[in-house]
Amino acid sequence: MSKRNSQAAKTAARERLRQERERQAKRDKAKRQVVVAASAVAVLAAAGGIGYAVVQANKPSYWESMKTAKVVAPAHTTGTKGTTVVIGKDSAKKTLKMYEDPRCPVCAQFEQNVGSTLKKDIDDGKFKYQYVGATFIDSHDNGQGSKNALSALGAALNVSDEAFLEYKSALYSAKWHPDETDDKFKDDNYLIQVADTVPALKNNTQFQNAVKKGTYDAWAMAMSKTFDDNKDGVTGTPGFVVDGKQLNGGKVILTVPDFNNAIASAMKG
Secondary structure, X not given: XXXXXXXXXXXXHHHHHHHHHHHHHHHHHHHHHHHXXXXXXXXXXXXXXXXXXXXXXXXXXXXXXXXXXXXXXXOOOEOHHHOEEEEOOOOOOOEEEEEEOOOOHHHHHHHHHHHHHHHHHHHOOOOEEEEEEOOHHHHXXXXXXXXXXXXXXXXXXXXXXXXHHXXXXXXXXXXXXXXXOOOXXXXXXXXXXXXXXXXXXXXXXXXXXXXXXXXXXXXXXXXXXXXXXXXXXXXXXXXXXXXXXXXXXXXXXXXXXXXXXXXXXXXXX
């Protein structure tokens, strides 16, 4: 082989090697572009997921949204957003305002001990009864039961004053009232089960639909705000107020004698 042919062969080999390197470089570049593109999509997807999560986290909860929702007030209510609930004879000269939280164990104890006496006094016209519902126990444990039960009480009130009082008594009864740490009232079916013990509410489709649809959820939040904003100085439940003054010096009343004495004193004023 001549030196010329040998040199030509070497040149051709170098050219083939150069071309192969170029082709490999192109393949490597294309591969890098695919990896970069996939990474970019992954980053965008992750960012989108994070963004969605942030948006969801910042969205108000259902019950928070009910604070600004349109209020459907139950029948037998008056005042702003139907938050004034007064039951009793027009002839009664004074009004006993009671602050109550559906999940409150002390409210349940009062109802079990004194509820029948309270009801008799209302029926006898000794005083009118004004109900103010609270939901602060939910706030303490991130629950829903107080709000949901208050909404159900609105559904009962829409049926009648009597249905409201009987249903409230049933919710506070030893049989149905759960431990304060048990958020059982968040369950619509449980609230309806309790309501079936009240003649006016048993198998009452209108009442049941209102509970399931949350017809009075916004009303419950409006009512709860009246407790939060009250000017009577009541900070817990049950609270008893006549003529702007707390009964029994603001101390809890749990017995019939204590209740009768407090009422007698308030009626004199």
